Amino acid sequence: MSKNTVILVTGCGSGIGLALANLLYKKMDYRVIITARVKSLPMLKEKFIESDRFLIRKLDLTNESQRAAVVSEVAELWGGVTVLINNAGVSYRAVVEHMSVDEEQHQFATNYFGPVGLIRSVLPHMRKIGRGKIINVSSVSGMLAMPTMGSYSASKYALEGLSEALWYELKPLGINVSLIQPGFVHSKSFLNVKYSILSGPENDIEGLYADYYQHMTPFIERLMKLSLTSPNDIAVRILKVIERKNPPLWIPATLDAQVFYYLRRFIPRRILLNLLFSALPNVRKWARKYTNSA
Numbered sequence: 001m002s003k004n005t006v007i008l009v010t011g012c013g014s015g016i017g018l019a020l021a022n023l024l025y026k027k028m029d030y031r032v033i034i035t036a037r038v039k040s041l042p043m044l045k046e047k048f049i050e051s052d053r054f055l056i057r058k059l060d061l062t063n064e065s066q067r068a069a070v071v072s073e074v075a076e077l078w079g080g081v082t083v084l085i086n087n088a089g090v091s092y093r094a095v096v097e098h099m100s101v102d103e104e105q106h107q108f109a110t111n112y113f114g115p116v117g118l119i120r121s122v123l124p125h126m127r128k129i130g131r132g133k134i135i136n137v138s139s140v141s142g143m144l145a146m147p148t149m150g151s152y153s154a155s156k157y158a159l160e161g162l163s164e165a166l167w168y169e170l171k172p173l174g175i176n177v178s179l180i181q182p183g184f185v186h187s188k189s190f191l192n193v194k195y196s197i198l199s200g201p202e203n204d205i206e207g208l209y210a211d212y213y214q215h216m217t218p219f220i221e222r223l224m225k226l227s228l229t230s231p232n233d234i235a236v237r238i239l240k241v242i243e244r245k246n247p248p249l250w251i252p253a254t255l256d257a258q259v260f261y262y263l264r265r266f267i268p269r270r271i272l273l274n275l276l277f278s279a280l281p282n283v284r285k286w287a288r289k290y291t292n293s294a
């Protein structure tokens with residue numbers, strides 16, 4: 001690894017992206033471009049000093065012209081991106097019936113179409129030099145879905161499917177693809193959860209889906225608080241993938257992610273589905289007053 005390694009990271013305004021920016025700032029051998037949406041740039045510029053090897057740029061990854069501008073600036077300065085880290089993401093918390101088409105589109109624009117757009121624009125350079133790495137930050141939600149997180153899961157499943165196909169397509173070209181799959185991370189990122197118009201706490205939801213939100217929201221927050229894995233631990237994991245010659249495609253990145261990874265492989269899906277259903281808090285009581293089911 002050397003200055004020929006040019007790393008582009010998305011979503012550096014908080015959490016895993018910011019932790020990774022901290023680590024890469026000290027890695028003098030790499031050229032690094034960290035990116036974030038405009039509102040996070042002042043904080044990043046205060047924290048890091050730009051140099052001939054470390055740049056801070058605006059990138060809303062749902063914006064095609066911003067994606068093109070960043071990639072072409074890197075091409076002009078340093079030849080092109082050799083390691084792309086698609087880290088930025090959003091997570092809607094809503095049952096499927098409470099999501100609108102616009103909200104589904106926003107979920108997918110950030111977690112799927114943005115990352116895929118970036119992948120397409122960095123690949124020509126990687127193909128030309130015959131090496132490169134695409135590192136997509138997925139989630140346990142890309143292996144198993146949970147109630148109230150259907151749209152988020154769908155976006156991560158989509159990213160997983162694409163990454164698997166890409167792995168085959170790019171292996172003959174010397175380009176590696178990896179999926180980092182964190183489970184629950186001890187961070188404040190649950191504060192960044194997005195609500196749909198119909199699922200937001202301001203709706204003071206009553207009725208059919210009230211139990212789902214009432215039990216799932218604290219359940220998820222509790223699991224995040226109990227997690228022993230910090231954003232920095234995930235960033236260290238990503239750094240190892242950057243430095244490893246042939247990293248694997250799937251990288252479960254927390255203890256729970258490893259457990260789920262193996263459960264999914266060794267327990268028949270039909271049985272696992274029912275086991276996980278039973279583990280949901282108070283699930284037997286959910287929507288009891290509102291259903292005709294026996």
Ligand SMILES: NC(=O)c1ccc[n+]([C@@H]2O[C@H](COP(=O)([O-])OP(=O)(O)OC[C@H]3O[C@@H](n4cnc5c(N)ncnc54)[C@H](OP(=O)(O)O)[C@@H]3O)[C@@H](O)[C@H]2O)c1
Pocket residue numbers: 010011012013014015016017036037038039040059060061062087088089090091110137138139140181182183184185186187188189192224231
């Ligand atoms: N935390 C967990 O428990 C967990 C578990 C599994 C997977 N993950 C995945 O890990 C990745 C990082 O999440 P995190 O935990 O670090 O959460 P986070 O602190 O909420 O960070 C997400 C970052 O994505 C950025 N972002 C959102 N929309 C964007 C857009 N349109 N363009 C550019 N950047 C955008 C946010 O930027 P702003 O600051 O500008 O909003 C933020 O910096 C995500 O892909 C997430 O799905 C997290």
